[in-house]
Amino acid sequence: MKPYKEWSEEQLVKEYQSLLEQFEEVKAGGLSLDMSRGKPSAAQVEISRGLLDVLTSTSDLTENGLDCCNYGYLDGIPEAKELIADIVEVEPENVIIYGNSSLNVMYDQISRSWSHGVMGHTPWCRQEKVKFLCPVPGYDRHFAITEWFGIEMINIPLNDDGPDMDLVEKYVNNDPTVKGIWCVPKYSNPTGTSYSDETVRRMAALKPAAPDFRLYWDNAYNVHHLYDDRQDEILEILHCCEEAGNPDMVYKFFSTSKITFPGSGIAALIASKANLEDVRRQLRIQTIGYDKLNMLRHVRFFRDEVGVREHMKKHAAFLRPKFEIVLSTLEREIRDLEIGTWIRPRGGYFVSFNSLPGCAKAIVARAKEAGLVLTGAGATYPYGKDPEDSNIRIAPSYPTEEELIHAMKVFVLAVKLVSIEKILALAV
Amino acid sequence: MKPYKEWSEEQLVKEYQSLLEQFEEVKAGGLSLDMSRGKPSAAQVEISRGLLDVLTSTSDLTENGLDCCNYGYLDGIPEAKELIADIVEVEPENVIIYGNSSLNVMYDQISRSWSHGVMGHTPWCRQEKVKFLCPVPGYDRHFAITEWFGIEMINIPLNDDGPDMDLVEKYVNNDPTVKGIWCVPKYSNPTGTSYSDETVRRMAALKPAAPDFRLYWDNAYNVHHLYDDRQDEILEILHCCEEAGNPDMVYKFFSTSKITFPGSGIAALIASKANLEDVRRQLRIQTIGYDKLNMLRHVRFFRDEVGVREHMKKHAAFLRPKFEIVLSTLEREIRDLEIGTWIRPRGGYFVSFNSLPGCAKAIVARAKEAGLVLTGAGATYPYGKDPEDSNIRIAPSYPTEEELIHAMKVFVLAVKLVSIEKILALAV
Numbered sequence: 104m105k106p107y108k109e110w111s112e113e114q115l116v117k118e119y120q121s122l123l124e125q126f127e128e129v130k131a132g133g134l135s136l137d138m139s140r141g142k143p144s145a146a147q148v149e150i151s152r153g154l155l156d157v158l159t160s161t162s163d164l165t166e167n168g169l170d171c172c173n174y175g176y177l178d179g180i181p182e183a184k185e186l187i188a189d190i191v192e193v194e195p196e197n198v199i200i201y202g203n204s205s206l207n208v209m210y211d212q213i214s215r216s217w218s219h220g221v222m223g224h225t226p227w228c229r230q231e232k233v234k235f236l237c238p239v240p241g242y243d244r245h246f247a248i249t250e251w252f253g254i255e256m257i258n259i260p261l262n263d264d265g266p267d268m269d270l271v272e273k274y275v276n277n278d279p280t281v282k283g284i285w286c287v288p289k290y291s292n293p294t295g296t297s298y299s300d301e302t303v304r305r306m307a308a309l310k311p312a313a314p315d316f317r318l319y320w321d322n323a324y325n326v327h328h329l330y331d332d333r334q335d336e337i338l339e340i341l342h343c344c345e346e347a348g349n350p351d352m353v354y355k356f357f358s359t360s361k362i363t364f365p366g367s368g369i370a371a372l373i374a375s376k377a378n379l380e381d382v383r384r385q386l387r388i389q390t391i392g393y394d395k396l397n398m399l400r401h402v403r404f405f406r407d408e409v410g411v412r413e414h415m416k417k418h419a420a421f422l423r424p425k426f427e428i429v430l431s432t433l434e435r436e437i438r439d440l441e442i443g444t445w446i447r448p449r450g451g452y453f454v455s456f457n458s459l460p461g462c463a464k465a466i467v468a469r470a471k472e473a474g475l476v477l478t479g480a481g482a483t484y485p486y487g488k489d490p491e492d493s494n495i496r497i498a499p500s501y502p503t504e505e506e507l508i509h510a511m512k513v514f515v516l517a518v519k520l521v522s523i524e525k526i527l528a529l530a531v
Numbered sequence: 532m533k534p535y536k537e538w539s540e541e542q543l544v545k546e547y548q549s550l551l552e553q554f555e556e557v558k559a560g561g562l563s564l565d566m567s568r569g570k571p572s573a574a575q576v577e578i579s580r581g582l583l584d585v586l587t588s589t590s591d592l593t594e595n596g597l598d599c600c601n602y603g604y605l606d607g608i609p610e611a612k613e614l615i616a617d618i619v620e621v622e623p624e625n626v627i628i629y630g631n632s633s634l635n636v637m638y639d640q641i642s643r644s645w646s647h648g649v650m651g652h653t654p655w656c657r658q659e660k661v662k663f664l665c666p667v668p669g670y671d672r673h674f675a676i677t678e679w680f681g682i683e684m685i686n687i688p689l690n691d692d693g694p695d696m697d698l699v700e701k702y703v704n705n706d707p708t709v710k711g712i713w714c715v716p717k718y719s720n721p722t723g724t725s726y727s728d729e730t731v732r733r734m735a736a737l738k739p740a741a742p743d744f745r746l747y748w749d750n751a752y753n754v755h756h757l758y759d760d761r762q763d764e765i766l767e768i769l770h771c772c773e774e775a776g777n778p779d780m781v782y783k784f785f786s787t788s789k790i791t792f793p794g795s796g797i798a799a800l801i802a803s804k805a806n807l808e809d810v811r812r813q814l815r816i817q818t819i820g821y822d823k824l825n826m827l828r829h830v831r832f833f834r835d836e837v838g839v840r841e842h843m844k845k846h847a848a849f850l851r852p853k854f855e856i857v858l859s860t861l862e863r864e865i866r867d868l869e870i871g872t873w874i875r876p877r878g879g880y881f882v883s884f885n886s887l888p889g890c891a892k893a894i895v896a897r898a899k900e901a902g903l904v905l906t907g908a909g910a911t912y913p914y915g916k917d918p919e920d921s922n923i924r925i926a927p928s929y930p931t932e933e934e935l936i937h938a939m940k941v942f943v944l945a946v947k948l949v950s951i952e953k954i955l956a957l958a959v
Contacts, residue, residue, distance in 0.1 A: 366821070
C-alpha cells in the first residue's frame with residue numbers, strides 16, 4: 104500500500120467513492136457510541152466492587168483509635184496518607200487526602216493562588232498578568248481551569264521525552280508572570296508518553312523568575328500500566344526538586360478515580376511541608392474534613408501499595424486488548440497511507456492520533472455522522488485551538504471490544520475520507 | 532436564693548471561698564473533656580451504621596439506568612435530588628448535590644462570587660468594598676469564610692424571632708456594598724431560636740441595593756428537633772422569595788452531616804434555576820462530579836423524607852436528656868442568682884449562655900483550668916470579638932450524660948466564681 108500522496112487523482116477519486124459507500128453502510132448500522140472521555144467500561148469498573156464489602160455496620164470504624172465516622176482530621180487519616188505516600192513515593196507528611204476528585208484539588212490550588220496568593224506572595228488577581236505553560240497536546244480539563252481564571256496559556260510542544268525544556272526554561276526563568284506549568288508526567292493525557300529523567304531533572308532545576316511559580320504535576324496515571332513487562336517509570340519530582348534546591352516548587356496531584364470507582368475514590372495533594380501548611384490555612388476555612396469512611400474503605404481494601412499494584416493488573420487486562428485493537432487497526436489501515444501518526448503508549452487511557460494538518464475537525468465531524476462521538480478536535484489544546492487542526496484523542500476504554508472494533512472501522516473510514524478530500528483539494 | 536448583686540460583700544467573699552474549695556476539688560478530679568464543637572457522641576453516631584450495609588459488592592449500582600459507579604452526573608443523581616428536595620420543601624430542579632460538606636459549598640459560593648461574580652455581576656474582588664451582615668451570636672465557621680475573603684462583617688442583633696429586621700432592611704436596601712447575610716433560620720447556632728414567619732417574609736421582601744445580594748440560608752438544623760410535640764417550623768425561603776418577586780435572592784444550604792455520619796454525608800445547594808445554572812458553569816470546571824455511590828447509599832437507606840424523620844427521632848433520644856441536664860443545671864444553679872441568661876431550644880445542637888458582661892472569656896479560661904474545653908469566648912461573633920464578652924456556646928452532644936453532669940458542675944462553678952469576682956471588683 105503506497106502513501107495516498109503518491110496516488111494519482113483518479114485512483115484517489117475511485118478510492119473515495121468506495122470508502123463513501125462503505126461509510127454509508129456503516130452509518131446505516133446505527134452505531135451510537137461516546138468515546139469522548141477516558142472512562143473505564145462498566146465491566147472494568149466491576150473489579151472494584153469488593154470495596155463495597157469492606158465496611159459494614161459491624162466493622163470497627165476506628166483506625167489506631169481515630170474515629171472515622173465523626174468530625175475531625177482536616178487533612179485525612181494517617182493510614183490513607185501512608186498508602187498514598189507509598190504509591191507516589193513520598194513521606195506521609197507530604198500528603199493531604201481530599202475528597203473524590205483530584206481535578207477539584209487542582210481547581211482549589213489555582214483558585215486559592217488567585218484569591219489569596221501562594222505562600223504569602225501577591226494574589227494572582229492583584230497582578231497585572233498571569234501566564235501558564237501548557238504542554239500540548241494536553242488535558243482539556245487542566246486548560247479549562249486556567250482559562251476560567253483568565254490566565255494566559257502558552258503552548259509548549261510535548262516531545263517524546265516530555266515538554267520542550269529549552270522553551271520551558273526560557274519562559275519560566277525569565278518571565279515573572281509565568282506562574283505554573285501543567286504536567287502529566289507519566290502516560291501523558293493524551294499522548295501516552297512519559298517524561299525522561301533528564302526532563303524531570305531540568306523541571307526540578309528551573310530557576311523561576313516568579314517566586315510563586317509551581318509545577319502542577321498531575322500524576323493521574325502513576326500506576327496505570329498496560330503491560331507487566333514494559334512499564335514507564337519516572338523520577339519522583341518532590342525529591343528532585345529538593346535536591347535541586349527548589350523544595351517548594353511543586354504541587355503533585357493523585358487520585359484513585361481510575362483505580363477504584365471513578366467519582367467515588369479519594370484524591371490527594373502531595374507537596375513540601377511548607378506548601379501543605381500554606382494549604383491547610385485555607386483548608387480549615389473551607390471544610391471540617393473530607394470523607395474519612397471512604398478513606399478507611401480504600402485503606403482496608405488495598406492494605407498497601409502492593410495491593411494497589413495487583414489491582415491495577417486487573418484493570419490492565421481490560422485495557423490492553425482495547426489498546427491493541429486501536430493500535431493494530433491504525434497500523435493496518437493508516438500507517439502505510441501516511442495520513443496519520445501516533446505513539447504506542449505503555450499505559451494511561453489514550454491514543455493520541457495526528458491526522459494530516461487541517462483534518463482533525465472534519466474527521467471528528469465525519470465520525471459523528473456515523474454515530475461515533477470522539478473528544479472534540481482542538482480539545483487537547485488551550486482555548487480549544489489546535490493550530491494544526493491535527494490532534495484527535497482516542498479513548499478506547501469505555502466501549503466493549505466488539506463496539507471498539509466497529510468504532511475503529513468508522514474512525515478509519517473518516518480519516519481516509521477526510522484525508523483524500525484534503526489531498527484532492529490541495530491538488531486543485 | 533437571692534441574686535448575687537443583692538448579697539453583701541462579706542457574703543460574697545465567703546461564698547467565693549467555698550466555691551473555690553469546690554473548684555479545687557473538681558480540678559483534682561482530672562476531667563478532660565472537649566465540648567467546643569457541635570459533635571454528636573460516639574454512641575449517637577452508631578445509629579447510622581445501617582448505612583454501611585446498603586451497598587455491597589452484589590448491589591445494583593444503577594438507579595433508573597444511571598450508573599452510579601462511573602464518571603458523570605455533575606450535579607448529582609436524580610433520586611438524591613428528590614430526597615433532599617422533599618426534606619427542604621422545594622423541587623428537585625432547585626437542588627444540586629455536592630460532596631460531604633455544606634461548609635465547603637458555602638465556601639465555594641463565596642469564593643466564586645469573589646473571583647467571578649454572581650450571575651454576570653462584577654466579581655467582588657474588583658469591587659472597592661464588600662460587606663456581609665452577621666446576625667450575632669452566630670456560627671464561627673460562617674464568619675471565618677467571609678473574614679478569609681476580607682469581607683467586612685457587620686453585627687446584627689439576633690432576637691428571639693430572628694435578626695433585627697429593621698437594621699437588616701436599613702443596610703441591605705440602602706448599601707450596595709452589602710452582598711449577603713449569614714442566616715441559620717431554624718434552631719440557630721448557637722441560640723437555638725428560629726425565625727418567625729414575619730422575619731422570613733421580611734427577608735424575602737428585601738429590596739437590595741446590590742443586584743448580587745443573596746441570603747446565605749444555612750438550613751443546618753432543618754430536621755433536628757429535640758421533641759416530638761414541640762417543634763419549630765419556618766416558612767420555606769425559596770417560595771417566599773419567589774412570591775416577593777426575588778426568586779434569585781437566596782442560596783439555601785443543607786447536609787446530612789448531623790443526620791448520618793459527620794464528614795461522610797451528602798451536601799446540597801438549593802436555589803432558583805437561574806442561580807443553579809450560574810453555579811453549574813463553574814462546577815463543570817471544578818469537578819467531573821461528586822460521590823454518587825454515597826448519594827445512592829443515602830437514598831436507599833432513607834427511601835424518603837419519612838425515613839429521615841424517623842431517623843432523626845433516634846438522634847433526639849440521645850440529645851434530649853443532654854439538653855435537659857444542661858438546662859436543668861442552669862435553672863437550678865444560676866437562674867436565681869441572676870448571673871446568666873439562656874434560651875431553652877427545641878432543636879439544634881447548642882445552648883447559648885450569656886454571662887454578666889465582661890465575664891465570658893474568664894469563665895471559659897476557668898473551665899479550662901479544670902479540664903473542660905468550651906467553644907472559645909467570642910467565637911460566636913465576627914472577628915472573635917464579642918463586644919459584651921458575654922456569650923458562651925455550650926455544646927452538650929459529645930460527652931456522655933455522666934460526663935456532662937460533671938462538666939456542668941465545672942461550668943456552674945466557673946460562672947459563679949467569675950461573676951463574684953466581677954461583682955466584687957465593681958464594688959471596689
